[in-house]
Amino acid sequence: MNKKRVIGAALAGALLFVPYIAESSAVLADGFYVNQTNAERADITNWVANSSEQISTNIQSQHINVNDLNGSRYVIQWGDTLSGISQATGIPMRKLAYDNHIRNIDLIYAGDILILNRNGSYVPSDWNYEGHGTHVANTKVTINNFVDNSDNSVTIVDSPITVNNTTNNNSTTNNSSTNNETNEKTTTTINNSDYESPVDPVATTTAGSDSSAASSDTTAAAEKDADSINATTDSQTTTSDSNANKTSASTTTSSKSGLEDSDFADEVSSKLADQLGVDASKVSVDFGGDSSSAASADSESSDVDAEATDTDSQTVYDDDQSISIASDKLSAKNAAKVAKKIYKQLESDDKLSDVTDADSIDVTLSATDGGYDFNISLSSESSDDSDSNSSSESDTASDTNSSSVTTSSDDTTDAEDY
Amino acid sequence: MKKSKAPIIIVILVVIIAALGGAYWYMGHSVAKRIPGNTYRYQSVSKDKTLYVTFAASGNEVVVNPDKNTAVKAAGSQTAFDKEYKSQSESATWRYSAQGGTMTLAEQTKDGKVSQWQYNKIFATGSKFTSHSFTYQIAKAGQGQVKSKTVFEKVN
Incomplete structure (x- = not known):
């Protein structure tokens, strides 16, 4: 009788953990940005494509057997490209894209989950994607880290690249760039809006160590906290406030948001x-x-x-x-x-x-x-x-x-x- | 009539300080002279990733690659550099600029988006250069400054 009770309790306890186990990949993905400092996120190594060997290592580190990819869930890492993942897994890019509903294969996000399925569903011949799969994974959070600049921008004083930015932010544009071929120096300050994650940064800001930014004014957060995401946190009215401060732009939907x-x-x-x-x-x-x-x-x-x-x-x-x-x-x-x-x-x-x-x-x-x-x-x-x-x-x-x-x-x- | 040695000592000290100061100043402003034609290993802030950067012997092109062989090969000759650079440019163009105590690596993608990392307050020696902060502007990602020490070690 006692045994039955114990077994019953054990089973009931195990059932409690089922959702956690089932969602472990999701948790891993959601937690991708947690405990990362802006220094780590902004590091140049994250923005250069990983080799397929590195990606293989990443895949293995997530306990995924590359030889048995049957719906495995891989959390995209910094520096990953879809073409690299394709090479590392042997899954054609087309199939990777189809299985994961990716239409633009140059736009994947670090922290997202990719279903790796070598066999399985067939890709319809009329299904198309765009891109080459060579762009490194984007960030889902805006990695702003202003140290002493109250206008929420930074200045690259010595840029080798001409930035012909058509800015919509007249207050921060100070572009004196002139060269392309030569080694002349340029001073370039670029429009803030070019340097924001195309997807909503709020999820991660609230999930991670950066919660201070989620509901606070962007500028204030930026000035006081060198290592927190201040992002363009678009929590309701906050965004419009900060955007108004930054750009004095109109608050139309299109200027404030990524999509129509x-x-x-x-x-x-x-x-x-x-x-x-x-x-x-x-x-x-x-x-x-x-x-x-x-x-x-x-x-x-x-x-x-x-x-x-x-x-x-x-x-x-x-x-x-x-x-x-x-x-x-x-x-x-x-x-x-x-x-x-x-x-x-x-x-x-x-x-x-x-x-x-x-x-x-x-x-x-x-x-x-x-x-x-x-x-x-x-x-x-x-x-x-x-x-x-x-x-x-x-x-x-x-x-x-x-x-x-x-x-x-x-x-x-x-x-x-x- | 014994002459005081103090003035001599002071002069010597001044000379030493001036020499050290000059050397320090030079190291703080010599990155532009040291990097052309060389390959450097860069380790990420979190020390878990490595990048190899080969600077063109002349011009402002740079090969940025996680693979050491590729980077070192690029430093072998101008032809090898051009080949690697061309291969790299299929996805993005990388250039660099070095001046005084700063060195900037800039990437321009096919769609014109520019990302830049400017390493500030660089102290350069023959075998490595150390930056005490870096300023970044990453397309579709963010911008800011990080006050972390980063090191580029010469590997070729």
């Missing part, structure tokens, strides 16, 4: 399709909200509703569901987060099967102060019991139709991220 609304919607759509395991063409995202804090604060406008499109559609939720995202930046990273949160919510509400069974999944998404609101409209051939409860918040600002979003989702392939 439609691109962001496409990105969410693509990521959500991945999460749901359905064909990307089935999912369309209607993003009607401007994520700038000002816009989102004084307008609940973009609560686009699901009633717009299909007569035999049914909405998944009676009311729009809120998901909180720390950053309002329209970045690929945030799109992934939004998709993940939507997925989690569906999962926790036990609505996944309804969604995946549908022929068409139309997500309406709008920015709010603390994140996003969403609802999902499902269409299927047989579903007649449409439920239009959620459309009560419809308003004039949100007359986007899902068909236009769907067509533009083809552009996802051109997004910077994958």
